[in-house]
Amino acid sequence: MTDMNDIFATPQPSRDSSSEQESDDAAGYYMPGDPIQDTKAPGGPIDERWNTRQFEARIANPANRRRLSVIVVGTGLAGASAAATLGEAGYVVKSFCYQDSPRRAHSIAAQGGINAAKNYKGDGDSVYRLFYDTIKGGDYRSRESNVYRLAQVSVNIIDQCVAQGVPFAREYGGLLDNRSFGGVQVSRTFYARGQTGQQLLIGAYQALERQVAAGTVKTYTRHEMVELIVVDGRARGIIVRDMVTGELETYFADVVVLASGGYGNVFFLSTNAMGCNVTATWRAHRKGAFMANPCYTQIHPTCIPVSGPHQSKLTLMSESLRNDGRIWVPKDAKDADKNPNDIPEEDRDYYLERIYPSFGNLVPRDIASRQAKNMCDEGRGVGPEVDGVRRGVYLDFAEAIGRLGRKAIEDKYGNLFDMYAQITGEDPYEVPMRIYPAVHYVMGGLWVDYDLQSSIPGLFVTGEANFSDHGANRLGASALMQGLADGYFVLSNTIRDYLADGPFEKVAENDPAVVEAQQAVQARIDHFMTNKGTRSVDSYHRELGNIMWEYCGMERTEEGLKKAIDLIRSLSDDFWRNVKVLGSPDGLNQSLERAGRVADFFELGELMCIDALNRRESCGGHFRAESQTEEGEALRHDDQFAYVAAWEWGGQDGKPILHKENLTYEFVEMKQRSYK
Amino acid sequence: MRLTLKIWRQPDAATAGAIHTYEVDEISEDMSFLEMLDVLNEQLNSEGEEPIAFDSDCREGICGMCGLMINGEAHGPQVTTTCQLHMRSFHDGETITVEPWRADAFPVLKDLVVDRGAFDRIIQQGGYISVNTGAAPDAHATPVPKDNADRAFDAATCIGCGACVASCPNGSASLFVGAKITHLGELPQGQAERDSRVVNMVAQHDHEGFGGCTNIGECTAACPKGIPLDVISQLNRDMLTAIKHGH
Ligand SMILES: Cc1cc2nc3c(=O)[nH]c(=O)nc-3n(C[C@H](O)[C@H](O)[C@H](O)COP(=O)(O)OP(=O)(O)OC[C@H]3O[C@@H](n4cnc5c(N)ncnc54)[C@H](O)[C@@H]3O)c2cc1C
Ligand code: SF4
Ligand code: FES
Numbered sequence: 001m002t003d004m005n006d007i008f009a010t011p012q013p014s015r016d017s018s019s020e021q022e023s024d025d026a027a028g029y030y031m032p033g034d035p036i037q038d039t040k041a042p043g044g045p046i047d048e049r050w051n052t053r054q055f056e057a058r059i060a061n062p063a064n065r066r067r068l069s070v071i072v073v074g075t076g077l078a079g080a081s082a083a084a085t086l087g088e089a090g091y092v093v094k095s096f097c098y099q100d101s102p103r104r105a106h107s108i109a110a111q112g113g114i115n116a117a118k119n120y121k122g123d124g125d126s127v128y129r130l131f132y133d134t135i136k137g138g139d140y141r142s143r144e145s146n147v148y149r150l151a152q153v154s155v156n157i158i159d160q161c162v163a164q165g166v167p168f169a170r171e172y173g174g175l176l177d178n179r180s181f182g183g184v185q186v187s188r189t190f191y192a193r194g195q196t197g198q199q200l201l202i203g204a205y206q207a208l209e210r211q212v213a214a215g216t217v218k219t220y221t222r223h224e225m226v227e228l229i230v231v232d233g234r235a236r237g238i239i240v241r242d243m244v245t246g247e248l249e250t251y252f253a254d255v256v257v258l259a260s261g262g263y264g265n266v267f268f269l270s271t272n273a274m275g276c277n278v279t280a281t282w283r284a285h286r287k288g289a290f291m292a293n294p295c296y297t298q299i300h301p302t303c304i305p306v307s308g309p310h311q312s313k314l315t316l317m318s319e320s321l322r323n324d325g326r327i328w329v330p331k332d333a334k335d336a337d338k339n340p341n342d343i344p345e346e347d348r349d350y351y352l353e354r355i356y357p358s359f360g361n362l363v364p365r366d367i368a369s370r371q372a373k374n375m376c377d378e379g380r381g382v383g384p385e386v387d388g389v390r391r392g393v394y395l396d397f398a399e400a401i402g403r404l405g406r407k408a409i410e411d412k413y414g415n416l417f418d419m420y421a422q423i424t425g426e427d428p429y430e431v432p433m434r435i436y437p438a439v440h441y442v443m444g445g446l447w448v449d450y451d452l453q454s455s456i457p458g459l460f461v462t463g464e465a466n467f468s469d470h471g472a473n474r475l476g477a478s479a480l481m482q483g484l485a486d487g488y489f490v491l492s493n494t495i496r497d498y499l500a501d502g503p504f505e506k507v508a509e510n511d512p513a514v515v516e517a518q519q520a521v522q523a524r525i526d527h528f529m530t531n532k533g534t535r536s537v538d539s540y541h542r543e544l545g546n547i548m549w550e551y552c553g554m555e556r557t558e559e560g561l562k563k564a565i566d567l568i569r570s571l572s573d574d575f576w577r578n579v580k581v582l583g584s585p586d587g588l589n590q591s592l593e594r595a596g597r598v599a600d601f602f603e604l605g606e607l608m609c610i611d612a613l614n615r616r617e618s619c620g621g622h623f624r625a626e627s628q629t630e631e632g633e634a635l636r637h638d639d640q641f642a643y644v645a646a647w648e649w650g651g652q653d654g655k656p657i658l659h660k661e662n663l664t665y666e667f668v669e670m671k672q673r674s675y676k
Numbered sequence: 677m678r679l680t681l682k683i684w685r686q687p688d689a690a691t692a693g694a695i696h697t698y699e700v701d702e703i704s705e706d707m708s709f710l711e712m713l714d715v716l717n718e719q720l721n722s723e724g725e726e727p728i729a730f731d732s733d734c735r736e737g738i739c740g741m742c743g744l745m746i747n748g749e750a751h752g753p754q755v756t757t758t759c760q761l762h763m764r765s766f767h768d769g770e771t772i773t774v775e776p777w778r779a780d781a782f783p784v785l786k787d788l789v790v791d792r793g794a795f796d797r798i799i800q801q802g803g804y805i806s807v808n809t810g811a812a813p814d815a816h817a818t819p820v821p822k823d824n825a826d827r828a829f830d831a832a833t834c835i836g837c838g839a840c841v842a843s844c845p846n847g848s849a850s851l852f853v854g855a856k857i858t859h860l861g862e863l864p865q866g867q868a869e870r871d872s873r874v875v876n877m878v879a880q881h882d883h884e885g886f887g888g889c890t891n892i893g894e895c896t897a898a899c900p901k902g903i904p905l906d907v908i909s910q911l912n913r914d915m916l917t918a919i920k921h922g923h
Contacts, residue, residue: 100792101796104741104836106734108739118815120816158815159814160809163805165832165860167826167859167863169825170822171822174822192829198835202832206799209803273739274735310715312708580721
């Protein structure tokens with residue numbers, strides 16, 4: 001890289017944690033690199049930092065903006081809001097998504113709600129409290145400056161959305177309603193029945209289409225980004241495949257924004273939409289963008305279990321169910337296939353209530369998930385056997401129905417019960433629900449500084465695609481908040497500092513960097529189309545997903561991760577030699593689309609395992625069996641691992657390079673969590 | 677169960693299509709309709725025949741990407757999205773016909789995949805409230821009566837799937853347009869542009885080649901989100917008001 005974003009840390013030996021890390025489990029799998037730091041966040045009082053940055057960031061001359069171009073990949077909350085806002089500011093914006101309409105981005109599926117520190121309930125909420133809860137929820141692995149800013153702009157998001165016509169739930173007085181979500185003590189979650197993501201996305205989509213009509217934004221639907229173009233050390237464009245005609249097209253701009261969402265589909269089965277992928281960010285990673293904390297994955301405890309080998313995705317049911325449902329498995333494995341209503345009270349193990357008497361069924365997501373896995377591993381899981389194991393636990397409403405009446409339960413959870421019945425064919429009012437954890441969200445993503453700029457100058461990353469704000473774990477209802485904070489309020493105020501130096505010199509169509517990128521994309525497609533293989537893309541994806549779930553899922557061990565890396569490498573070799581893609585590249589070809597995505601998932605999967613192997617501590621969504629308390633609870637090692645692991649691509653045959661960004665806490669004291 | 681599938685196959689927009697017949701076996705009733713098609717596609721791939729192209733993304737009934745005519749009904753026999761339809765709605769030995777949405781304004785791109793870009797272009801003509809980022813007053817500045825907020829929400833749950841168009845004998849998108857008119861028209865924030873919105877969106881609707889509404893009601897019967905017919909009455913009322921106001 002000739003012109004790397006200036007992020008390398010000025011040496012501060014006393015703070016260099018690399019010398020303090022006692023373990024080196026990933027030795028041999030990686031190369032140590034120089035420490036880095038976030039050079040954009042101003043210092044000073046935490047509540048003034050964002051103002052300072054907004055003031056210091058230069059403003060691109062309004063008369064010049066019509067000559068400044070921006071590419072935005074992704075039309076979810078983070079991308080649609082960014083494209084609309086940048087269009088309003090007068091830049092020339094091109095917006096890309098792989099679906100047939102921007103409105104279908106995966107953000108549409110979010111159910112529960114969006115947090116904001118409005119304190120409309122007067123229950124003691126504040127920007128500081130949301131900041132504090134988010135830092136703590138992230139298990140002290142996120143940056144204070146970023147998180148404080150997130151809490152600050154959260155209030156503007158609600159104003160913006162209401163003005164756009166987002167129909168949030170309201171009280172009889174006509175004011176907005178709030179609920180408490182994910183175990184926090186204040187009611188700060190705004191919601192639109194169980195369809196908050198849909199309503200927020202439609203708001204952002206409409207703002208985007210308004211700019212399309214105004215001529216500032218052009219949308220490219222059914223266009224998949226397959227490569228990033230970096231010229232003279234700056235991100236200058238992308239290569240996309242028109243998914244209808246099959247044509248490869250190259251687009252240039254002064255700056256590129258990736259808002260391409262999360263990579264949970266590396267596990268094959270997840271609550272993500274079928275098309276969610278890592279390709280956009282992984283291609284950028286291969287061109288020099290650091291990938292931060294890739295192993296931080298959030299696994300959600302209340303999903304509908306796998307029903308058989310045909311399963312294509314998993315469905316989440318709102319966590320609010322745990323407010324009234326009681327989770328149990330039979331005490332004795334031989335009761336696993338009995339009708340649950342025939343298992344008497346004394347033969348049931350309400351294991352969360354037993355192990356965590358004070359929090360019971362409301363323990364955090366990762367604890368609830370891991371304990372469910374433990375029960376099933378012990379052979380006490382319920383439901384159909386898939387690959388020889390029953391993977392399900394009961395979520396039982398019988399007691400709540402008895403206490404509150406069926407009507408009350410219907411009012412609260414009716415739509416969820418209907419959804420469950422629709423999918424499973426069972427009536428949850430009569431038979432306990434069966435649930436099992438599923439991959440839901442990734443906290444890891446491309447490394448960005450306070451400006452949301454990656455390690456490649458001119459490449460900005462927003463939403464789930466970046467790693468910025470959630471540390472090792474994300475609070476419920478905070479992903480929507482982050483996506484819209486990034487897209488509406490942060491990016492437009494930071495990207496202008498970069499654009500103030502533009503427009504940059506026009507990139508020549510025949511620039512060697514462009515030609516090389518185009519040839520590489522073409523070569524990959526040619527390989528898939530001409531390979532005389534025997535196995536379908538999906539069969540590889542499923543197998544990769546199984547490896548990831550088994551060894552890099554809820555509980556990770558040194559031995560398992562090393563095994564996973566070997567398995568992934570040999571499966572990936574086999575994939576390249578033996579995958580079978582039929583049809584033609586010159587038109588709509590869904591197998592070809594998936595082949596490209598799965599190829600990138602293989603490389604990502606390996607890096608996730610290496611990252612998990614290096615991090616010999618348990619924090620947030622990452623649980624290393626070697627790092628637990630005597631009671632089996634997660635044990636962090638702040639003395640060794642209070643850093644962001646930012647990985648640099650080490651070349652096709654090289655090893656990834658680990659850059660550490662130390663995390664320092666000036667305002668919040670680091671504490672071990674306890675839910676006993 | 678064992679099924680016979682009669683599926684529309686069409687190589688691309690320019691080439692004529694035809695129904696092809698396939699057999700699948702060992703279909704479990706817990707599969708979704710799309711998972712059943714996944715199984716068929718795996719089978720085709722192993723036999724060397726190109727898999728069938730069909731759209732889906734969330735597979736949770738919310739993104740609106742999926743949509744098939746199943747035995748002549750949009751999204752099949754249940755009132756739900758195609759991705760939420762499960763095989764327990766069918767029986768062993770059944771023959772199922774699967775076709776893409778049929779409407780002049782939704783050209784077929786390949787097999788079961790259609791182009792619904794017309795919906796985006798309708799929204800571009802006023803399906804929004806004009807407010808730039810950062811220009812919003814405090815969210816509590818304007819209370820919204822709960823009844824209006826609820827009605828706005830109900831209309832706003834439209835997923836843009838196009839089943840209303842596919843099931844309408846006239847190929848009208850009035851339910852889709854009426855849903856947006858109702859969503860924004862119920863809210864105080866949506867009043868300033870109310871007249872121009874309906875006039876421009878309807879003009880674009882007609883321009884795209886969607887047919888007129890003759891009150892048949894097939895749309896609302898097929899709509900997976902239960903958008904009621906009265907959004908079309910609302911659309912017509914708003915249109916009359918706009919004309920009265922001189923639009
Ligand atoms: C079932 C479910 C429920 C959830 N509920 C909540 C909740 O209640 N509250 C909350 O805060 N969070 C929730 N989340 C998390 C939250 O929804 C997501 O983290 C968030 O919406 C991500 O938004 P995004 O804009 O970053 O990405 P996405 O919405 O995933 O958008 C990604 C965009 O990138 C495009 N794209 C991707 N790859 C490419 C490519 N290669 N080329 C071109 N375009 C590409 C896609 O087309 C899409 O437009 C939930 C998640 C799930 C799965
Ligand atoms: S009105 Fe109903 S059927 Fe029509 S697009 Fe909307 S959700 Fe689909
Ligand atoms: S795939 Fe999203 S609604 Fe069916």
